[in-house]
Amino acid sequence: MNSSLIGQFAENFVNFLFDHFRGGFDGFSAALGAVVKVLEGGLAAVPFLAMLIFLMALALWRRGVIFSAFVGAALWVIQYMNLWPQTVSSLALVIAATVISLLVGVPLGIWGARNKRVEVVLRSVLDFMQTMPPFVYLIPAVVLFGLGRVPAVIATIVFSMPPVVRLTTLGIRQVREELIEAGRSFGSTDAQLLWKIQLPNALPSIMAGVNQTIMMALSMVVIASMIGAGGLGEYVLSGIQRLDIGIGFEGGLGVVLLAIILDRLTESFGVKAKKAKKKVASSSTKAATASKTVGT
Template sequence: MNSSVIGKFAENAVNFLFQHFRGGFDAFSAALGAVVKLLEDGLAAVPFVAMLVILVAFALWRRGVVFAVFVGAALMVIHYMGLWAQTVSTLALVIAATFFSLVIGVPLGIWGARNKRVEVILRSLLDFMQTMPAFVYLIPAVILFGLGRVPAVIATIVFSMPPVVRLTTLGIRQVREELLEAGRSFGSTDSQLLWKIQLPNALPSIMAGVNQTIMMALSMVVVASMIGAGGLGEYVLSGIQRLDIGIGFEGGLGVVLLAIVLDRLTESFGLKAKKSKRTVRTAKPAATSTAVRT
């Protein structure tokens, strides 16, 4: 089956990048690979018991006793299945992909919120990124960066970035106009409005974007096991190749438990931001009424 003119154009574009910028891609691949390996080695160096205590304590602080017990049980199940090393590898890839998605996505979201034309362009681009099948990203990633963790991280960044861009733009645009007017009346500059009014009030929306980015990164890392990403995805892929229900179920269960833990922990930051925002809103009318009485 031959590709059409559009397919040929995409193929030629990727080949052009590979032929003319191969040295740059190799250097970038080496640098990103070193970062991912350093992160994975750092997580792997922490003993399981220490990691268990840290995560349970963190869960207790963020969500309470019930969730802390669940986190402890989930980690014990993963360790019992012999998948702790694979889980650490997957977690390192998710953290790396999420970090770079936020570094790129949050500024793009801010830019889109402050420029209508940029928002229109970003919306079209993000629609394309979100609706394109995840497997398609693996092809150019492998051509440009080879097999292994680096193309997996690159493909994951492209796939998981849209939520944080969209929700950052949405959160900033939903900041109430009277808050901005109050800031301007006190002589705030645009940068001061952004850092002291818009971003703090948009934090619940931004954290929701971070949460969705992590979930999409985790799902894409599993898909990226096809190009040598390793981790839990490779375990699931092995079960598929062997038609082994036990291996597939254990790998899938590990992914599910890790996803729930990451989802609830990151969600807690957004819930706290929303609660703080409501507290500020309810405190303002009370303060105003007190001032009127005096």
């Protein structure tokens, strides 16, 4: 089956990048691969019991006793199924993809919130990124970076970045105008408005974007295993290839348990940010009222 002119253009474009910028892609691949390897090695070096205690303590601090007990039970189930090494591998991939998505996505979201034209362009690009089937990302990723963890991380970044960009833009645009006016009345610069008013008030929305980015990165675990990502996705893929229900279910259960833990933990930070936002809004409103009273 031959592709149309559109498909040929896409293929020629990827081949052009590969032919003319191969050195750059190889260097980036080596650097990103080293980061993922160090991250995975660091997580793997932590004994399971130490990680269990740490995550249970974190869950106790953020969500309470019930969720802490659930985290302990979930990690014990993962260890019982002998899937802890695969879980660590998947967690390293998700962390790497999420951190890069945030480093790129949050500034893009801020830029889009401050520039209407940029926001229009970003919206179109993000629509394309979110609606394109994730399997399609694997093809150019493999062509440009080969097989292994690096193309899996790249494909995961492309698939999981849109939520944090959208919700950062939305959060900053929804900051109340009276808060901006209060900041300007006290002589704040644009940078001070961003860091002291807009970002703190947009933090609940940004944290929701972080949460969604992590969930979408986890959803790519199984798909990325097709190009050598390893981890829990490879375990699930092995069950599919063998038609082994038991292996597939265990791998899928590991992904579900990891997703629930990460989802509830990141969600708790968003709840705390929302409470802090109310305090900031209340104090800023009082300051704005006081400045108007002094002005009159």
